[in-house]
Amino acid sequence: MNMKHFLMAILLMASTTMWADKYNYLTVSTTGENFISLPTIQKITFADGNCVVTTTTGDYTYPLSEIKKMYFSVDDPDAIKALPQEAENLQYKDGKLKVEGDGMLRIYSSNGALVQLANVKKGANINLAGLKSGLYIVTMGDKTIKLTK
Helix, strand or coil: HHHHHHHHHHHHHHHHHHHHHHHEEEECCCCCCCEHHHHHEEEEEEEECCCEEEEEEEEEEHHHCCCCCCEEEEEEEEEHCCCCCCCCEEEEEEEEEEEEECEEEEEEEECCCCCEEECCCCCCEECCCCCCCEEEEEEECCCEEEEEE
């Protein structure tokens, strides 16, 4: 095993023990990205130029020469993709969020930080000009949408 592979193995093993309880997924980037739930991982080994991730459902084998990045992530990587762009009481258009209901409105950045909180009344138009460009999650009552500014 060459020095690059050896250092990658040491780094991965060290980071696994230090941070595993803070994260939910191991993300491996090759030609695409593969997300593996941490609770299912039984072991990670390096042999014959490959990284093998053994899980409760089977093995994932990645040639080390094709791995671009390997890291731990906190949130479900598909959860934001699955959220609707609008709900019957939340609609984002032309830089404004139109609210068709009463309640506590919360806007979160893509990293989970609460960036805006407001108690709104039916028919409110919330100007989001103060927010940076990016992906946001908006919740009110039992409705949740994503918006891209």
